[in-house]
Amino acid sequence: MTPAHLIILLVIFCPLVLTPWLADKKGRSPIVWFVAAFFLSWLALIAIAVLKPSQSTAAGWAPVSPQQSMPPLPGVCPRCGTRLNPGFVVCPRCGLNTTTGR
Numbered sequence: 001m002t003p004a005h006l007i008i009l010l011v012i013f014c015p016l017v018l019t020p021w022l023a024d025k026k027g028r029s030p031i032v033w034f035v036a037a038f039f040l041s042w043l044a045l046i047a048i049a050v051l052k053p054s055q056s057t058a059a060g061w062a063p064v065s066p067q068q069s070m071p072p073l074p075g076v077c078p079r080c081g082t083r084l085n086p087g088f089v090v091c092p093r094c095g096l097n098t099t100t101g102r
């Protein structure tokens with residue numbers, strides 16, 4: 001194998017590896033983007049590189065329940081947002097005491 005072959009292999013395989021990886025990091029389907037990279041090669045890699053993470057769009061269409069818009073939620077840790085079982089005073093995740101606030 002000559003260096004030229006290596007470069008050609010890199011040019012072909014870079015999008016196939018990087019596109020699903022980037023898609024996964026951005027919260028998108030790696031399989032869909034692997035297929036896109038298979039057909040579009042570097043175009044798909046560039047497309048996923050410039051695309052914004054899907055978290056912003058997910059937050060955009062996520063239905064906001066009336067309970068979520070009320071700031072102090074009983075049953076939810078005010079520091080880390082972990083759902084607390086009824087009767088729980090100390091958050092199991094961050095250790096916050098919800099009655100004393102520390």
Ligand SMILES: [Zn+2]
Pocket residue numbers: 077078079080081082091092093094095096
């Ligand atoms: Zn907590």
